[in-house]
Amino acid sequence: MAGVYIHIPFCRQACHYCNFHFSVSLRKRNDFLECLLAEMEMRHNFFGNSSDDLQKSPIQSVYLGGGTPSLLGTDELNQIFEGVSKYFAISPNAEITIEANPDDLTFESLSALRQTPVNRLSIGVQSFHHSDLLFMNRAHTPAQAISAIENAKECGFQNLTIDLIYGTPTLSDSQWIDNLRRTLDLGVEHISAYALTVEPRTALDVLIRKGKAAPVDEEQTAMQFEIMVEILESKGYMHYEISNFALPGKFSQHNLSYWIGEPYLGLGPSAHSFHQNRRSWNIANTAAYIQSIRNGILPLESENLTLTQRYDEYLMTSLRTMWGCSLQKIEQQWGSEKMKELKGQCKPFLENGLMVETDHYLILTKKGRLFADRIASDLFWV
């Protein structure tokens, strides 16, 4: 289930809520591409260096995120995919996803994209309401979002996911229901829906502190989460992770590898990697990334995860999924005393209907999913 993530650090315009690493200048685009390919070569044995290792566990997913990968032309994307295939063993059935913004997805660009190895599109829709898109400072219109999805289907993409954001002060409950209905009408297979969060030092953070934007209303956000779960589950979408819904068989293979602790390699500025209890992260600065790679030095820092860090991380990620936290795994990796202690800590959540224990798995209920992060942090190793 190993995966490769590639960070493309360019965007057309800065969304107010965003704290990812990107630049709105494309000046360094060629230098970045040259260095991305060089980084692939430098890290070609990340997953193991014998051909045996590679045969045994070929890469199951490649994910181009960012930033806005759809700003790149198909020639550039093909260069990236050729590099990935040259330096890593990619499974013939690998899920190959690219994040794309609606304003880049014309019928022509989508037809060209079909000629690349991309077999899954992740479209950053966020909302079908103009006032909401303006609030977020998105670069596209509702009409562009709709035609991007329709065009993608017409061009033959059969595995589409869209991103939506709820909890914005400009989104009423009825508009949120409308966003979900339109999504269903458009027939996308997978939906990632995120509650608006105000990250420090983003434009949104500044606007709120200056009183130029309304703060996030947590009650409204919780209400919209419940509305979403109700509507999407009633239409057959599986709520397989707190922020992710999919029709059967359409789970994101790439994200699953993060959640179940499989190794992944992150390439490009700010990308994170994980392998054999070691995580590393590339510098979140494109100029410094380029300079370092050109000097033959990987621009990364790393740390070995301690036993307690791994425990907390497992709890946090597993409780967010519909499969829940395996008590057997806890016992095997952290000992039977720890497993018993965890069961004791979970008692109040089980009694309050926030969690159930089924076949040695602790699983959050519909009500519990509302408090997933809080419950997980209450259970952290002390």
Ligand code: SF4
């Ligand atoms: S397009 Fe995506 S990465 Fe770029 S600024 Fe907007 S949210 Fe951030």
